[in-house]
Amino acid sequence: MEREEAIRKLQESVGEENVLFSDVDLTLYGYDASLEKGRADAVVLPGSTDQVSLVVRLAYQEGIPIIARGSGTNLSGGTVPVRGGIVLHFSRMNKILEVDIPNRTVTVEPGVITLDLQTMLLKQGFLYAPDPASQKVSTLGGNVGENSGGPHCLKYGVTTNHVLGAEVVLYDGTVTWIGGKNPDNPGYDLMGLIVGSEGTLAIATKIILRIIRAPEAIKTMLAIYDSIEDASNTVSAIIAEGIVPATLEMMDHVVMEAVEKSVQAGYPLDAAAVLIIELDGLKDGLDRQAAKVLEICKRHNVREIQLARDEAERARLWAGRKGAFGAVTRLRPCYMVCDGTVPRTKLPEVLNQVMEVGKKYGLLIGNVFHAGDGNLHPLILFDERDEAEKNTAMKAASEILKICADAGGTISGEHGIGIEKLREMNFIFTEDDLETMRKIKRAMDPKDVLNPGKVIPN
Ligand SMILES: Cc1cc2nc3c(=O)[nH]c(=O)nc-3n(C[C@H](O)[C@H](O)[C@H](O)COP(=O)(O)OP(=O)(O)OC[C@H]3O[C@@H](n4cnc5c(N)ncnc54)[C@H](O)[C@@H]3O)c2cc1C
Numbered sequence: 001m002e003r004e005e006a007i008r009k010l011q012e013s014v015g016e017e018n019v020l021f022s023d024v025d026l027t028l029y030g031y032d033a034s035l036e037k038g039r040a041d042a043v044v045l046p047g048s049t050d051q052v053s054l055v056v057r058l059a060y061q062e063g064i065p066i067i068a069r070g071s072g073t074n075l076s077g078g079t080v081p082v083r084g085g086i087v088l089h090f091s092r093m094n095k096i097l098e099v100d101i102p103n104r105t106v107t108v109e110p111g112v113i114t115l116d117l118q119t120m121l122l123k124q125g126f127l128y129a130p131d132p133a134s135q136k137v138s139t140l141g142g143n144v145g146e147n148s149g150g151p152h153c154l155k156y157g158v159t160t161n162h163v164l165g166a167e168v169v170l171y172d173g174t175v176t177w178i179g180g181k182n183p184d185n186p187g188y189d190l191m192g193l194i195v196g197s198e199g200t201l202a203i204a205t206k207i208i209l210r211i212i213r214a215p216e217a218i219k220t221m222l223a224i225y226d227s228i229e230d231a232s233n234t235v236s237a238i239i240a241e242g243i244v245p246a247t248l249e250m251m252d253h254v255v256m257e258a259v260e261k262s263v264q265a266g267y268p269l270d271a272a273a274v275l276i277i278e279l280d281g282l283k284d285g286l287d288r289q290a291a292k293v294l295e296i297c298k299r300h301n302v303r304e305i306q307l308a309r310d311e312a313e314r315a316r317l318w319a320g321r322k323g324a325f326g327a328v329t330r331l332r333p334c335y336m337v338c339d340g341t342v343p344r345t346k347l348p349e350v351l352n353q354v355m356e357v358g359k360k361y362g363l364l365i366g367n368v369f370h371a372g373d374g375n376l377h378p379l380i381l382f383d384e385r386d387e388a389e390k391n392t393a394m395k396a397a398s399e400i401l402k403i404c405a406d407a408g409g410t411i412s413g414e415h416g417i418g419i420e421k422l423r424e425m426n427f428i429f430t431e432d433d434l435e436t437m438r439k440i441k442r443a444m445d446p447k448d449v450l451n452p453g454k455v456i457p458n
Pocket residue numbers: 032033067068069070071072073074075078079090110131132133134137138139140141142143144145146147148149150151197198199200202203204205325326414415451
């Protein structure tokens with residue numbers, strides 16, 4: 001089918017104003033928060049499941065790639081149209097359809113912004129726990145696509161632990177439901193397969209999420225250290241004592257310097273690292289838990305612990321952490337995040353190796369990460385306009401992921417594979433593993449129209 005005819009058919013399906021194909025639009029939808037770039041043939045803004053189904057059916061019949069897109073904040077190239085095709089942008093499908101308190105669920109369209117749902121629920125005393133630092137802009141569809149994590153996922157689990165069911169559009173436009181409000185479903189865990197599949201197996205058009213009661217009390221502390229090693233050892237020690245804080249986040253001095261230039265969160269500029277430790281739960285017993293945490297921090301040479309005295313102080317500490325990625329661009333124009341994960345006891349050793357990689361390549365690397373999960377985020381700082389420096393940064397990133405894999409960890413804790421980490425898949429999977437994944441992809445998308453070229457190397 002000629003491009004003009006395909007565009008006319010798309011316009012018939014979703015309305016003329018909901019099909020974009022100008023040069024500017026196609027350039028804007030050609031990238032995401034990764035370094036990769038591509039170019040779509042058209043961008044479609046569907047308003048309903050029926051419209052998604054029509055568009056996917058057309059794409060299937062004509063063998064046109066179809067790329068689901070939330071807010072395009074993924075960090076691995078997941079929404080880059082590497083083979084052209086149709087970008088399906090869910091900004092119009094952004095309604096919270098149902099809040100079902102007795103069943104502790106919400107049903108949402110994929111374009112709902114994560115924080116909008118959380119803010120609405122909190123007013124009713126409930127929580128949707130997964131909180132990627134990008135929650136102000138990320139969508140729930142994108143969170144499902146990436147199986148996103150966040151600071152509070154240490155205690156509450158990542159996105160997959162909160163998705164009970166979804167209405168999905170399959171490769172040929174068929175609409176079906178997977179899972180539902182039941183906490184457990186018989187048969188294969190298809191929902192588990194789809195969460196984190198980066199839009200390569202099915203497209204979610206409605207999502208049922210588990211919600212929980214908001215904690216009665218919260219205590220947020222900033223533990224300040226003169227050595228990264230002491231901060232890292234504190235992380236394993238707290239968990240080894242049987243305490244699972246709501247968050248255990250770490251930041252090193254490079255990141256704190258950038259944050260202070262940007263949001264003035266009050267981080268100490270002369271410290272080597274800080275931990276943001278948040279405890280939550282019932283009021284009774286929380287002081288005792290905090291005292292225990294303090295004792296463990298002292299055992300690991302903490303220099304000082306500051307307790308947030310009120311909500312404003314807590315918000316200030318979190319504003320710094322959540323704005324950290326953006327803030328580092330004050331130091332260098334671009335950053336590349338290595339989302340490797342290691343067993344948390346390996347943190348001190350692996351962080352040292354990460355620093356060695358930085359020295360070897362002459363690159364500045366900052367660290368801000370979900371320490372409790374052992375999920376590192378070394379931010380390699382560079383200037384994209386300098387091709388040689390960019391290539392060096394990419395080489396360093398790959399080396400860091402290899403270090404994580406060799407330490408018994410993996411190459412992505414939450415940011416997905418997309419196209420940026422295709423080469424690194426063989427650090428953790430054998431050719432037989434990859435072939436099994438290809439078989440699943442072929443079974444669920446025989447013509448390879450759903451986000452082709454992502455997740456599994458050819
Ligand atoms: C500053 C910053 C901080 C971040 N912090 C975190 C963090 O703490 N934790 C974390 O996990 N991530 C983080 N991220 C990465 C990113 O924000 C998350 O991956 C987020 O879930 C992406 O949401 P999105 O709406 O932007 O999705 P997009 O980037 O638009 O899409 C992500 C993937 O999901 C697929 N997809 C989108 N919609 C659907 C759908 N309806 N059905 C099926 N597949 C779909 C896409 O094809 C793509 O593969 C951060 C990113 C930035 C820029």
